[in-house]
Amino acid sequence: MTRSVLNLTVHGIGEPLRELDPGEDVTWVSVEQFEQVLDEVKDRPDVRLTFDDGNDSDLEIGLPALLERGLRAEFFVLAGRLGERARLDADGVRELVQQGMRIGSHGWAHRDWRRLAPGQEAEELARAPEVLSELCGEPVGRVAIPFGSYDRHVLARLRRAGVSLAYTSDGGRARAGAWLQPRTSLHRDIGPGWATALLEDSRSPRMRARKLVSRTIKRLR
Template identity: 35%
Template sequence: MYHSVGDCSDDPYRITVSPARLERQLRWLRRQGLRGVSVSELLAARSRGEGRYLVALTFDDGYADFLDNALPVLARWGCSATLFVLPGRLGGVNTWDPLGPRKHLLTAAGVRRAADAGVEIGSHGLTHRDLTRADDAQLRDETAESRALLADLTGTEVTGFCYPYGTVDRRAVEAVRAAGYGYACAIDPGGLSGPHVLPRVHVGQNDSAVRLLLKYRLHRLRRRPVAGLR
């Protein structure tokens, strides 16, 4: 689970990795015999009983720096990814982070450029709202409306969702499933399981090769197998 790729000098939420650090992390990944792919590609491989050497790479929020700082690095190491964007905030900034700094978000053209480069586009909700605190109308907008907008924008079906803040409950899961998503990513889904609450590991600027190895192994130990996935 990545977010922004750029300047890490002012990063109170630890959501940023530098392009150089991302380069080293992907180099480490490939040296382990692993390849970064989109979530959809990983799930499709798992459904065939394959995917042992694949790792899904996700980038939350749809920061504009993805195009110049992440996409070239992914291409150099033969990796793809899933980019979760906010169709209700295209061209805006991350106002949901009160401590700042303000980071620009992708425009509609930027999202299309990422999709044209082979990046899977998924929804991160409409406006980055905590779904566990949303009323019924807000829940529909954040799930179904955001999916429809992204489908219109990219011209392709949108199958993936990512819960803002990683917060999720059964009501949110049901709304995401009802909106037609094939899968959804969380962080720590607690007692929930299944393809609509996939757990992830946060990757940050301080994650060296040793830390990545520990995170990779501990994640496999701490997370029970997801029901419905091989």
């Protein structure tokens, strides 16, 4: 049994068909980069693949590449942006489910959960998963925290909301069954061998200690 896992996150693939938010281009990768990563990890049971933001490249590029390699992934969708230009729509979400993929919530409108205005918490943590659950035909209880921005207050809200698993953007390996799961994002500067090297580096005691300290600080602040 795999005791620890490395979670990888994909944001966008190929040529963007919408105006990107400031800094978003850093995590947008080419089709070639994306496929190289898949080929490097396709036989690794200790790697989990996730997708954030609900871009249409998840369906148009990501899904066929996954199916070709016999891989499965979890897609964290922004429920409030379904159907927007170059975003997944309701039919796209249903197609992912029909093809054996898992759907999770990335919230409603890609807000920082540490800085929600009055009334936004219900939209982000209750309405979003409800909308996605209706589309999927099954409960959606897992989340990916937008921007990886959390503290002890955010984690407490997620537990009160009944979240069964929460992904962050902290990087490094995770215990396979842990409630809080760090992830590492693909980015525009990766080259051949990136995922293989990352898998080796993530087992370094020094790196694991550094990541643990960083995550502990976030949980306690």
